[in-house]
Amino acid sequence: MKFTPYRRSTDRYLGEDSASRSLYERALEVMPGGNSRHTLVMDPYPIYAASGRGCMVTDVEGEERIDFVNNYTSLILGHSHPGVTEAVARVIGNGTAFSLPTEADIRLAELLIDRIPYIDQVRFANSGSEGVLLAVRAARAATGRSKIAKFEGCYHGIYDYAQASDSSRPRNWGDSERPATTLEPSMAKSLETEVITLPLNDIAVCSALIDEHRDDLAAVLFDPLPAALGLIPPDVEFVSALRAKTRECGALLIADEVLSFRIDYRGACHRLGVEPDLVSLGKIIGGGFPVGAVAGKAEVMKVFDHRGGELVHHGGTYNGNPVTMVAGYETMKRLTPEVFEELERLGDRTRSGIGEVLGRHGIEAVATGRGSLFATVPGNEPPRDFRAVFTARSAAPQLQRIAREMFNRGILMGARGLFGALSTPMGDAEIDRFLEAADGAAEHVLGA
Ligand SMILES: Cc1ncc(COP(=O)(O)O)c(C=O)c1O
Structure with missing residues (x-):
């Protein structure tokens, strides 16, 4: 070019x-x-x-x-990639959104499933924040538990359960062995007990905190390359111990790859050598258009399936719209x-x-x-x-x-x-x- x-x-x-x-x-x-x-x-x-x-x-x-x-x-692919722009222009000429499904989301889902080794199914949304929200809701539905744990300082978008403690500061972050769940005034006070804040790379402290809430903990949410922590991946041993701990206590492990998916053909967890139960996606998979997604094993993703009487009701007027889906597919296939x-x-x-x-x-x-x-x-x-x-x-x-x-x-x-x-x-x-x-x-x- x-x-x-x-x-x-x-x-x-x-x-x-x-x-x-x-x-x-x-x-x-x-x-x-x-x-x-x-x-x-x-x-x-x-x-x-x-x-x-x-x-x-x-x-x-x-x-x-x-x-x-x-x-x-x-x-x-940078701005206005000619191949993506042409494909999007063709879609726009044929209608941008329908109250009927199209082939476009099937193709992008197939591509993602082909690449990410530990996922069988995907659901699309319109932002990374929604991708995280859907993963947390799916984990609650799959486990029948309500609390989630996340790492201090990590940003996962604007779903309040995932945003708690992303702006912890020395004045409010508390003891390092029991980090406080810090909240904005806009968040419900109950999040202080619903969200458990963990310190990265300290498996002893994380295990103790997870054990305290083990009967109520639906999921641990982590980022394989957190920007707020200077794009430093967690230690491989730490992540593998966290994987074992979540399995042992029956909580799901959610990886937020909204940002970090762009580091590898098969994503950031593949690089780290860990298989989460659910992954949240966004950003590059929309090819420059608003997007989010949740993906995982069919066993967990079935909570969205209406045929079993869906446990997570998932609406969204623009979910899987053909403009985003075609832009995402045209982008991802070039990668x-x-x-x-x-x-x-x-x-x-x-x-x-x-x-x-x-x-x-x-x-x-x-x-x-x-x-x-x-x-x-x-x-x-x-x-x-x-x-x-x-x-x-x-x-x-x-x-x-x-x-x-x-x-x-x-x-x-x-x-x-x-x-x-x-x-x-x-x-x-x-x-x-x-x-x-x-x-x-x-x-x-x-x-x-
Ligand atoms: C790791 C991570 N998760 C979630 C989000 C939220 O994505 P969105 O801005 O599309 O809602 C972001 C956005 O920067 C992010 O970096």
């Missing part, structure tokens, strides 16, 4: 006649905080997008940047094992390059992530739990500032440290530009 030639961008969006600023002022009038998604918040206001093609995004001031965040990891290998090679180059650049500037940090996902955590070795990541990040705000400065050097980045996701239109030239920008940004931030 050919790209628009790279032009070094400036901070024109901050200027006197900024189109982004006037859009933000309009947005503030009609949406609280000016948006419908907190991940868009940027200081002093966001850069507004005008268009995207391949790995480039053009903003409303006409400036181009290489997109290293890809709608928070969901666009693995062959060779494509994942190339993304991994570029990911490895990015990670080692970041380590080198930061080292050159005397910044102690480890480059983390797997496959096409990368992040950076301050310190000289990868932290092993949320508290360590949080403490390291709070003590070293310069990574955040470097990421921010990279916007001015032609790179779109994730908000938290140097967090990003590669896409297939990228090659070595884009990684070179990224590292060049990181170098310049580090020099700028440290010299300021």
Whole structure:
């Protein structure tokens, strides 16, 4: 694919006649905080997008940047892939949604089942949050129990049972051997007892907490590559002990692969060597359109089957709509094992390059992530739990500032440290530009 030639961008969006600023002022009038998604918040206001093609995004001031965040990891083929766009255009011309099923969701389900070794069946939804919600509801229906356990600090979308404790802080997180279940004011107080918060990588503490609730525990929800923990996978031994513990007490193990599915042809749990009972999916499987899914063994997934008198009633006006399903299928079919290998090679180059650049500037940090996902955590070795990541990040705000400065050097980045996701239109030239920008940004931030 050919790209628009790279032009070094400036901070024109901050200027006197900024189109982004006037859009933000309009947005503030009609949406609280000016948006419908907190991940868009940027200081002093966001850069507004005008268009995207391949790995480039053009903003409303006409400036181009290489997109290293890809709608928070969901666009693995970059923007407006011609094959996907053509297929979607054909679907749109034939009707976008029906109160009748189509073949489109069957084809995407078949593809996913063919790839993920431990699933027999899938149900689709419209967001990763719903994929997580459906997995939790399925686990409750399958076990007849109501509580769930999740790991401190991990983000799983906006279902309140899964969102509890995702924003734990030193002032409220409590004892490390009994992490508090922290809640937003919008969440029901009863979640304090319904959700058990676990510390990652400490099987002794996790087992003790699971045992305390063993008769009521429906599931343990975990992320095989949690972004909030700096994209550091849990220890293999820990995950295998957790698998054994959940089996022993009759709770299901749910893997949230909404984000991490993009690291491997067969997904992140396959990489870790663990077989969960249920998996939540989203992001890349929608090919750039809103999507979510829950998948698992037929034995568990039967809770959705109306023929047995469904135990989880699953509605959703746009579930499995042909636009998303065709975009997802057209995207996933292009992601062959060779494509994942190339993304991994570029990911490895990015990670080692970041380590080198930061080292050159005397910044102690480890480059983390797997496959096409990368992040950076301050310190000289990868932290092993949320508290360590949080403490390291709070003590070293310069990574955040470097990421921010990279916007001015032609790179779109994730908000938290140097967090990003590669896409297939990228090659070595884009990684070179990224590292060049990181170098310049580090020099700028440290010299300021
Ligand atoms: C691990 C994980 N789970 C769930 C979600 C929620 O997905 P969605 O934003 O599609 O609701 C996200 C979103 O970033 C995620 O990263």
